[in-house]
Amino acid sequence: MPWLLPYLLIAPSIVLLLALIAYPLAFALRNSFYFWNLQMAPEPMGFIGLGNYRLALTSSSFLASLENTVLLTLGGTAIEFVLGLAIALVLSAQLAGMAPVRALLILPTTIAPIVVGFLFRYMYDPGAGIISWLLRSLAVPLPPQGLLGSQTTALASIMFADVWEWTPFFTIVLYAGLLSVPQQIIEAALLDRASDWTIFRRIKLPLVSRTALIVLMLRFMQLFNTFDLVLVLTHGGPGTSSRTLGYALYEQGLVQFNLGLASAMTWIIVLIVNALIALYIFFAFRDWEW
Amino acid sequence: MEHQRSLPVRLLLYAATLLALIFFIGPIVWFIELAIRPPESAFAVPPQFVFTPTLDAFRHILVDPGTNAPQLVNSIIVAGGTVLLNLPFSIPAAYALSRFRMRGKKNIMLWYLGLLMAPPVAFLIPYFVLVTRIGLSGTYLAMVLVLQTLTIPFSVWLMKSFIDEVPKELEEAARVDGAPWYVVMLRITLPIVRPGIIVTSLFAFVFAWNNAAFPLVLSARGTATLPIGTLGYFATAGVTWNYIAAAAVLAMLPPMIVFLVFDRYVVRGLTFGSVTG
Numbered sequence: 001m002p003w004l005l006p007y008l009l010i011a012p013s014i015v016l017l018l019a020l021i022a023y024p025l026a027f028a029l030r031n032s033f034y035f036w037n038l039q040m041a042p043e044p045m046g047f048i049g050l051g052n053y054r055l056a057l058t059s060s061s062f063l064a065s066l067e068n069t070v071l072l073t074l075g076g077t078a079i080e081f082v083l084g085l086a087i088a089l090v091l092s093a094q095l096a097g098m099a100p101v102r103a104l105l106i107l108p109t110t111i112a113p114i115v116v117g118f119l120f121r122y123m124y125d126p127g128a129g130i131i132s133w134l135l136r137s138l139a140v141p142l143p144p145q146g147l148l149g150s151q152t153t154a155l156a157s158i159m160f161a162d163v164w165e166w167t168p169f170f171t172i173v174l175y176a177g178l179l180s181v182p183q184q185i186i187e188a189a190l191l192d193r194a195s196d197w198t199i200f201r202r203i204k205l206p207l208v209s210r211t212a213l214i215v216l217m218l219r220f221m222q223l224f225n226t227f228d229l230v231l232v233l234t235h236g237g238p239g240t241s242s243r244t245l246g247y248a249l250y251e252q253g254l255v256q257f258n259l260g261l262a263s264a265m266t267w268i269i270v271l272i273v274n275a276l277i278a279l280y281i282f283f284a285f286r287d288w289e290w
Numbered sequence: 291m292e293h294q295r296s297l298p299v300r301l302l303l304y305a306a307t308l309l310a311l312i313f314f315i316g317p318i319v320w321f322i323e324l325a326i327r328p329p330e331s332a333f334a335v336p337p338q339f340v341f342t343p344t345l346d347a348f349r350h351i352l353v354d355p356g357t358n359a360p361q362l363v364n365s366i367i368v369a370g371g372t373v374l375l376n377l378p379f380s381i382p383a384a385y386a387l388s389r390f391r392m393r394g395k396k397n398i399m400l401w402y403l404g405l406l407m408a409p410p411v412a413f414l415i416p417y418f419v420l421v422t423r424i425g426l427s428g429t430y431l432a433m434v435l436v437l438q439t440l441t442i443p444f445s446v447w448l449m450k451s452f453i454d455e456v457p458k459e460l461e462e463a464a465r466v467d468g469a470p471w472y473v474v475m476l477r478i479t480l481p482i483v484r485p486g487i488i489v490t491s492l493f494a495f496v497f498a499w500n501n502a503a504f505p506l507v508l509s510a511r512g513t514a515t516l517p518i519g520t521l522g523y524f525a526t527a528g529v530t531w532n533y534i535a536a537a538a539v540l541a542m543l544p545p546m547i548v549f550l551v552f553d554r555y556v557v558r559g560l561t562f563g564s565v566t567g
Contacts, residue, residue: 006391007392009382009390010383012379013383021408021413027416027419087310090310093295098307103550105311106549107550108318109549110542110548113502114521118321119321120317127333128332128337172557173557173565221407225407227409227411227503228503245409246409247411263415269409270408270409273407
């Protein structure tokens with residue numbers, strides 16, 4: 001049965017993964033229809049139909065976390081892409097001494113997000129953190145509760161830490177893309193007296209667009225699931241000002257132990273993420289060869 | 291690059307490079323300094339850039355009383371165990387997806403990719419309840435099993451990209467001599483892609499090493515990994531930042547070493563092999 005062979009080779013991994021994801025999804029689906037607080041009872045405490053979904057979708061804190069997540073994801077992805085591309089273009093001039101810089105630049109991306117959280121919590125310290133100190137030295141007015149303690153700056157501070165960690169990711173990948181643009185094309189354009197800007201817009205950008213699409217989408221999804229940074233930096237506060245969907249879910253399920261409500265939130269998030277992944281796959285892998 | 295740039299342009303490019311270097315590497319240096327500076331200078335205003343370095347914080351976390359030493363071992367066990375368990379699942383799958391003609395290949399590949407983008411927190415709560423019920427609470431096995439949802443899809447994608455690069459002709463020659471497929475795989479293809487398997491394993495190790503969500507919920511005091519243990523410092527009164535920084539430096543080192551040593555595979559690793567750069 002030669003046609004069966006490849007499926008047999010793939011089967012163990014699929015079976016293991018299915019077992020690992022089917023249970024949580026089924027668990028969450030069932031319990032999303034029950035009222036259940038783990039601190040009150042070890043088993044679900046009563047069928048309430050769609051009550052948990054209604055509660056989640058009408059709760060201002062859940063909607064706030066949805067809004068924060070969208071802001072963080074769109075803002076973070078956009079800044080990281082533009083800044084990353086700009087640095088990649090600078091480095092692609094390949095002036096003497098730039099090669100080691102490019103190699104070092106990846107370092108922020110290698111650090112665990114939770115550890116990046118430690119780093120920025122130290123630097124954001126309202127009293128003596130170096131970021132607060134620098135901003136004060138530049139006469140930038142800071143909120144008295146500190147950057148992480150103020151409703152207006154908490155989410156932006158999380159985004160800034162994420163931009164620090166992930167901009168190099170875009171730089172490194174787009175740099176590789178830029179270098180693979182054939183030299184002859186650029187030389188031909190130069191002979192035609194094309195400007196640097198024209199070469200960038202008409203030649204380089206279209207040729208790295210496929211790579212760009214893949215990294216943009218990957219990063220978008222990771223940012224949408226942001227959890228570690230919020231956990232270390234703000235616990236979603238003050239109030240709900242920096243709460244993301246991932247953190248809201250964690251808090252509802254594993255701090256408050258409202259398993260029923262958390263399960264409904266899980267399914268709402270799973271549905272949103274699945275829709276995004278489907279879109280992603282449609283656009284990024286449309287013309288892929290398998 | 292393609293043409294000689296004028297001096298002002300070159301100066302501008304160098305200035306931008308320097309700025310990027312300070313912005314992205316400065317915070318790392320600053321945190322490493324925190325780990326080796328005297329505790330009283332940790333929150334000095336203005337910041338102290340010059341000080342007498344000390345290894346006291348490392349001595350505290352690793353030797354006496356060695357608060358974080360067991361967590362360092364736990365991190366190695368969890369990440370190492372995760373990679374070892376993932377290999378027998380991902381190598382055959384990657385080989386099949388690279389070498390055999392089959393229906394649904396695209397959908398299978400995209401299904402793996404979808405898992406890599408799933409929100410880990412969505413799975414945390416059910417895993418927490420499940421693991422408690424079946425008596426695996428706080429065990430290495432629970433973490434190693436659950437981390438497979440990340441490392442198997444990652445390794446399949448990355449390894450497939452390496453196997454794709456081995457010329458099919460090498461296998462065909464052996465097949466003509468009558469060797470069955472598994473002999474071809476074990477004797478010809480896998481030895482050639484061994485460097486690719488090693489690179490994949492190291493990046494998968496980093497992936498598991500850097501994961502905090504699963505150990506946060508599934509580990510116990512005795513099995514906590516390094517970042518989770520470090521998080522514990524915030525729970526005690528009077529946060530000891532020198533210890534946090536020293537533990538964080540230990541947590542940062544293995545990924546940094548892997549990325550710097552395997553620089554030429556970084557683009558591929560970060561994009562799961564979808565950009566081979």
